Amino acid sequence: MKSRLALKLLWTCALVFALVLGARSAADFIYRGF
Amino acid sequence: MSFLSLEFLALAAAAVVALNSLAGTPRALAFLALNGWFVTSQLGRAGALSSLAFAAAGLALVHAGGRWPRMRPWGVALVVVAFVVMRRYTFLDWIAPAGLLPRGLATAGLSFLLFKILSAAFDAWGQDARPPGVLEFANYCFNFTTFLMGPIQRLGDFRAQWSGALPLPPTFEAHLDAFNRVLRGLVKKYVLGAALHGWTLYAVADPSALAWGELGWRTVAFYVYLYLDFSGYCDVVIGVGSLMGVRPPENFNLPFLAGNVADFWLRVHRSLTTWLTDYVFNPLYVRLLRSQRLAPLGATSLALAVTMLTSGLWHGSTLSFLLFGLVHGVYLIAFRVYEHVLARRLGAKRARAWRQSAPARILGVALTFSATSLAYVFFAVDSAGVARILHRILDPWLGLP
Numbered sequence: 001m002k003s004r005l006a007l008k009l010l011w012t013c014a015l016v017f018a019l020v021l022g023a024r025s026a027a028d029f030i031y032r033g034f
Numbered sequence: 035m036s037f038l039s040l041e042f043l044a045l046a047a048a049a050v051v052a053l054n055s056l057a058g059t060p061r062a063l064a065f066l067a068l069n070g071w072f073v074t075s076q077l078g079r080a081g082a083l084s085s086l087a088f089a090a091a092g093l094a095l096v097h098a099g100g101r102w103p104r105m106r107p108w109g110v111a112l113v114v115v116a117f118v119v120m121r122r123y124t125f126l127d128w129i130a131p132a133g134l135l136p137r138g139l140a141t142a143g144l145s146f147l148l149f150k151i152l153s154a155a156f157d158a159w160g161q162d163a164r165p166p167g168v169l170e171f172a173n174y175c176f177n178f179t180t181f182l183m184g185p186i187q188r189l190g191d192f193r194a195q196w197s198g199a200l201p202l203p204p205t206f207e208a209h210l211d212a213f214n215r216v217l218r219g220l221v222k223k224y225v226l227g228a229a230l231h232g233w234t235l236y237a238v239a240d241p242s243a244l245a246w247g248e249l250g251w252r253t254v255a256f257y258v259y260l261y262l263d264f265s266g267y268c269d270v271v272i273g274v275g276s277l278m279g280v281r282p283p284e285n286f287n288l289p290f291l292a293g294n295v296a297d298f299w300l301r302v303h304r305s306l307t308t309w310l311t312d313y314v315f316n317p318l319y320v321r322l323l324r325s326q327r328l329a330p331l332g333a334t335s336l337a338l339a340v341t342m343l344t345s346g347l348w349h350g351s352t353l354s355f356l357l358f359g360l361v362h363g364v365y366l367i368a369f370r371v372y373e374h375v376l377a378r379r380l381g382a383k384r385a386r387a388w389r390q391s392a393p394a395r396i397l398g399v400a401l402t403f404s405a406t407s408l409a410y411v412f413f414a415v416d417s418a419g420v421a422r423i424l425h426r427i428l429d430p431w432l433g434l435p
Contacts, residue, residue: 004207005206005207005210008207008210008211008214009210011214012210012213012214012217015214015217015218015220015221016217018221018225019217019220019221019224019225022221022224022225022226022229023038023220023224023225023228
């Protein structure tokens with residue numbers, strides 16, 4: 001149970017990381033959005 | 035309003051807080067205010083007002099049709115004609131003088147609004163459901179999680195969740211899952227989809243002039259891009275809706291793994307497919323069978339053709355979208371005929387065994403992927419471009435001028 005939750009939180013971090021880096025490099029969406 | 039904007043973040047957060055902390059009329063009014071904010075930011079004031087007038091006509095249809103059943107076909111026809119005029123279908127320019135047609139009306143979200151209104155009307159009349167009140171109907175129509183691009187939620191589903199059937203268990207994990215769904219959607223739409231955009235048909239000025247090889251790979255990239263963009267969008271709104279307490283229906287399920295074109299339509303834009311099945315295909319099929327003029331395969335084929343042409347016209351207002359529907363109608367009819375012939379030749383048991391075999395499955399997935407990718411060309415190429423591509427295909431065979 002705890003390890004599943006920890007994995008999901010890790011997944012959250014990975015998605016945020018991908019979004020911040022990926023959106024910036026791919027199409028500058030973060031700058032345009034914020 | 036981009037999903038990656040502070041404005042949307044504030045709107046979604048406000049909706050989650052308001053819907054989880056308020057009750058009764060204040061909750062409905064708060065949600066209406068937030069929906070109004072979203073719709074006005076997307077369509078402008080004039081656009082929001084024209085959509086509001088359209089929804090009001092829809093509410094009048096639901097109530098008037100309930101009271102006077104004989105007026106139902108006329109009411110539905112009126113709403114559909116209003117939709118066609120507002121949406122500015124290109125064929126209108128051939129039959130009506132340009133000065134007569136209104137300009138500047140809202141078209142974004144209008145197709146979804148039409149199908150929401152019609153399903154609310156059909157369900158209220160057919161299932162004897164309680165007709166919606168003004169506030170409930172306005173929130174159903176302008177719900178910011180489903181307004182622009184679906185998924186097409188039915189009034190019964192919206193009503194059940196609004197009045198208490200919460201889509202999430204009250205655990206931290208369930209809320210984390212919903213939050214991750216939002217993040218996953220943003221990554222699909224703004225990272226993966228955005229990175230692929232330059233490789234798709236959208237990135238070239240005239241796709242019909244491309245060499246065959248480039249047209250092929252750009253078409254496949256375009257299909258993947260459309261999936262990432264639209265399913266990413268759906269992930270975001272389903273995640274936000276789950277946190278709010280009114281979750282839109284699921285819309286995608288790995289379409290690239292579809293084993294045939296009928297399976298494809300259950301994996302892509304599923305809420306549209308089920309809508310068309312319930313309100314176009316099924317009633318028409320039953321009527322055709324009862325008329326006893328057609329055998330079951332003929333009735334299926336005709337009902338499929340009408341359903342997919344409706345789907346094509348619903349997707350867009352130009353000839354290209356009609357062709358998209360026509361091509362998918364041909365695919366579906368060909369698949370039904372293939373199944374019919376297979377069952378007659380091999381018998382039901384051996385046909386089933388063949389369908390479940392590995393070669394049939396692999397062949398089915400590859401054929402479905404190729405055929406459905408190809409049909410998406412109509413989303414990126416206008417009708418003149420389609421004519422040019424057809425000319426290039428047929429020229430070596432027929433020696434066209």
